[in-house]
Amino acid sequence: MAFFEKRLSTGWTFRDVDDEGSDAWMPVPSIPSTAQQDLIANNKLENPYIGFNELKARWVNEKSWIYRHEFEQPEIPADATVALVFDGLDTFASVTLDGQKILESDNMFMGYRVNITDILIAKGPHVLEIKFDCAQFRAREIRSQHPDHKWVGFNGDMARLAVRKAQYHWGWDWGPVIMTAGIWREVRLEVYSARVADLWPQITSISSDHQKASVTMIAKIDAAGILESCTASFRLTLRGQELAHQDNISVNATDQTVQAEFQLTNPELWWPHGYGSQTLYEVSISLWSNGKELHKKSKRFGIRSAEVIQQPDKHGKSFFFRINGVDIFCGGSCWIPTDSLLPSITAERYRKWIELMVAGGQMMIRVWGGGIYEDDRFYEVCDELGVLVWQDFMFGCGNYPVWPRMRESIRQEAIYNVQRLRHHPSIVIYVGNNEDYQVQEQAKLTYHYDDKNPENWLKTDFPARYIYEKILLEVVAEHSPGTFYHPGSPWGDGKITSDPTVGDMHQWNVWHGSQEKYQIFASLGGRFNSEFGMEAFPHMSTIEYFVENEADKFPQSHVLDFHNKADGHERRLATYLVENVRTATDLETYIYLTQVIQAETMMFGYTGWRRQWGDERHCGGALLWQLNDCWPTISWSIVDYFLRPKPAYYTVKRALKSVAIGVRREHHDWSVVHAQPPTSSRYDVWIASSRQEVLRGKVELRFISVVSGEELRSAMIFEDIVIKPNGTTNVLTNGMIDHIAEPEPHVLSARLWVGGDIVARDIDWPQPFKYLDFSDRGLEVKPETRTSSTGEKQQILKISAQRPVKCLVFEERDNVRLSDSAMDIVPGDEQVVIVTGLDESSAPLKYRYLGQ
Structure with a gap:
């Protein structure tokens, strides 16, 4: 029989396990869902994102829930298997069908398939119940x-470490304590005599010049009693055009797999955006028996090579990415789950996020280890739009x-998750955890790197090493x-x-730690800076969404502090504001000032570290x-x-x-010298290019008074500069500004022309801004x-x-896009x-x- 599938998305009811009254059952709008979403839909819970409602919702975290669904028995041919498939149950789930237990789950990140053929011998309707402890x-x-x-770590209840559930649900320094429970991914009924359980288009080899590639299509078959009669056909297509096919391939009865190999000459490569096209091939497999097609499955994949280059150099040991033989500076962002109520994330929302990244020139997204292995749609849009994915496994900040x-x-x-994700060309690295080795250091747990016996690791007070250096390593390798x-x-x-010479670094000595001035961010980096940041308020329209009372719209209001989960945020925000800008008490100005600080912090970090890319790949991303x-x-x-988007x-x-x-210009620490102005400053001008070809350009450097707008000296012009490909070109190093001759505070304004067009600008300001008079700017x-x-x-x-x-x-307005x-x-x-x-x-x- 042909494969039959039915999604069980409607017709569910749910209740509190402790409420057994006849009217306790409430309707569920749709599955996937969570108890919180379903309570909101039944007017039993207020939106936890507004005001202090998160506290009012905490009782839901302490409850157990039961979901119920009745379905009619599907038509079941004699040779067929019937399976219930659960793509995600959150988290401790006990599943019964017609009163018979069929599944116990304690891992939110797993999918499950249960053969229910024998149970459906009895005529329906059949009752499916799922209890979530x-x-x-x-x-x-x-x-x-x-x-x-x-039980040590950072953020939330350390009991979280015992449970394979999204760790941020226990609360984080940017998120609420919302302990969801429910059917968080799809549930469906499948009836089949044979099916393709998995399809893996594996790039088994690619030549050094990328002109030849071998692709092996490996499929896992679930065919129960008819395996011997099954054959498979593979099709390889590009943009709807068939490139190759293989038919009538027998299934290997020993491991229940079938495979075919295709050789490609001059393959179209998959590239990150800005470097080439995001070419996606498609492979499909059809499963046949006695001339009938039983099941068909397809996947899109890309042909590319991806390496992490770690080799000794004058800075220590490099850490950067090379895609299709091209070194890539990976500027980008870290990603947390984009909702606390996960089923509310739509495919459109995923796409809008990644489109924003691409529009913002960001090359890589890091899926952080305290969240989830994201939905297929997230990785698909990264494939389509050319964003590289750094994929953490789901372990965060704990032992x-x-x-x-x-x-x-x-x-x-x-x-389960590596097999689900491995065909995506966007995924270029798997990483064992987020900051668990930092927990080991801070808690002084035992870690002897030179001890390579995994059995010894299990006997220490840091047994988690066994996960990261054995289990996950073996799974990825296989x-x-x-x-x-x-x-x-x-x-x-x-x-x-914190070693800056090797591996990747989380640099939190701006904001956290020693709370260094953001102006020196470039000097604080390592070989790859995979976390760093600065807080800022969202726009006023977002504040107005969750602040209900007009009286609470001031910078230090109780509700605003409640929506900032970062420890010590009051002091840290105040420190960076008071050090750099003239502070304000009205909310809109305060919001703006925090955004200015965040924008400046990111600018100092990114421009400085990208400059270092040209110095033997000193900073890889x-x-x-x-x-x-x-x-x-x-x-x-x-x-x-x-x-x-915030200004940053x-x-x-x-x-x-x-x-x-x-x-x-060189950093002059005004707080150390008691606000004494510098008598002179050194300054640098450089060009960073990710282009693969040599360009020629012209640079102009102007010296403009902040007070009058007049030029304090003649502009410096640098003609016919040869711009190095994929690196840094130093235009001027250690130029000197004499402040006695130029007593007024002034900006350094640099512009770059290529081919007659201005392609880039940068402006350096005297620091701090609080000393400057910004009145009467004459802005139009x-x-x-x-x-x-x-x-x-x-x-x-x-x-x-x-x-x-x-x-x-x-x-910023919804559905309105700004180029800058x-x-x-x-x-x-004039700018546009x-x-x-x-x-x-x-x-x-x-x-x-x-200063407005």
Whole structure:
């Protein structure tokens, strides 16, 4: 019989396990879902994202829930198998069918398939029930049973370490405590006599010149009693055109697999965006028996090579990515789950997030280890849009236990997810955990890197090493052998995790730690900076969503502090504000000032570290913490929960342009010298290029008074500069500014022309901003309307100023896109912003700048 599938998405009811009254059952709008979403739909729970409602929702965390569904018996041919398939159950789930237990689950990250053929011998309707035990209570119970384990870590209840559930559900320093329970991914009924259980298009070899590739299609077959009569046909297509096929291939009865190999000459490669096309081939398999097609499955994949280059150099040992033989500076972001209520994330929402990354020039997304292995749709859009994926395994900030049952659950979880994800060309690295080696260091747990006996690791107070350096390493090697595996983030050859010479680094001495000035960020980096950040408020429109009372709209209100989960955020925000800008008490100005600080912090980090790329790949990449939010909040995100970019998004975009210019004067620490002005400053001008060809350009460097807008000395012009491909070109090193001859505070304004067009700008300001007078800037914003080549109405904003303007930020509106924002404007250099999606009847966009 042909494969039959029915999604069980409607017709469910649910109730609190303790409420057994006849009217306790409530309707479930649709599956996938969570208890919180279903309670909201039944008016039993207020939106936990508004005000203090998260506290009102905490009772849900302490309950057990039961879901119920009745279905009619499908038609079942004599040779057929009937299976119930669960793609995700959150988390301690006991499943019964017609009163018979068919599944016990304790791992949210696993999918399950249960053969129910024998149970369906009885005529229907059939009753499916799933009881979800309270994960919070179960976790604490497990912890109490293992008092010898050291339950240490950062964030949330340490009992979380005992449970394979999204760790951020226990609360994090950017997210609420929302302990979801429910059917969080699809449930379906399948009837078949044979099916393709898995299809893996494996790139088994690719020549060094990338002109030849071997692709092996490996399929796992589930065919029960008719396996001997099954044959398979493979098709390889590109853009709908068949390239090759193989038919009538017998199934290997021993391991129930079937495979075919295709040789490709001059394959079209898959590239990250900006380097080439995102070519995706498609392979499909049809399963046949006695002339009938029983099942068909297809997957898209890309042909590319991906390496992590770790080799000794003058800085220590490199850590950077090479794709198809090209070194790639991986500027990008870290990703957390984009909602605390996971089933609410749609395919459209995933796409909008990744589109924002691409529009912002970001090359890599790091899926953080305290969340989830994301939905297939996330990785598919990364494939389609050319964003590289750094994939953590789901272990975050803790010393995880590894008793035998846990080890086996972790191994199965890893196999399940690696097999699910391994065909995606966007995934270029698997990483064992997030910051668990930092927990080991801070808690002084035992870790002798030179001891290579895994059995010894299990006897120490840091047994989690067994997970990262044995279990996960083995799973990746067996099930995705072409993908690089890294034991942890940060981690480097067993050295201290803050070692800047090897591996990757989380640099939190800006904001956390020693709270260094952000102006020196470039000097704080390592070989690959996989976390760093600065907090900022979201836009006022997002604040207004969760702040219900007008009286609470001031910077230090109780509800705003409640929506900022970071320890010590009041002091740290205040420190960075008071050190750098003139502070304010009205909320809108305060919001803006925090955003200015975040934007400046990201600018100093990205421009400085990207410059180091040209110095023997000193810095291989920078992934800011964090791209997104899981609820409306104040956090380190550069785009808020509602997909509204903060100003930092635009400063990162400019820093990551394919050709960017940088200008920077040496840091003068005004707090150390008691605000005494420098008598002179050294300054540098450089060009960073990710282009693969040599370019020629012209650079102009101007010295402009902040006070008057006048040029204090003649501009410096550098003609016919040869711009190095995929590296850094130093235009001017250790130039000297004499402040006695130039007593006024002034900006250094650098512009780069290539082929007659201005392709990049950068402006360096005297620090700190609080000493500067920004009054009377003479700013003009002139709107014009035009129709784009695609027929879309656009507004063109032409911007000029009589005196230097700092951080001109335009209002963010939903479904309105800005080509640029958070801009610096200097006299004699008109800039243009293209606004798309603004209705002709809409009010003009508001804007503000520093000191306005």
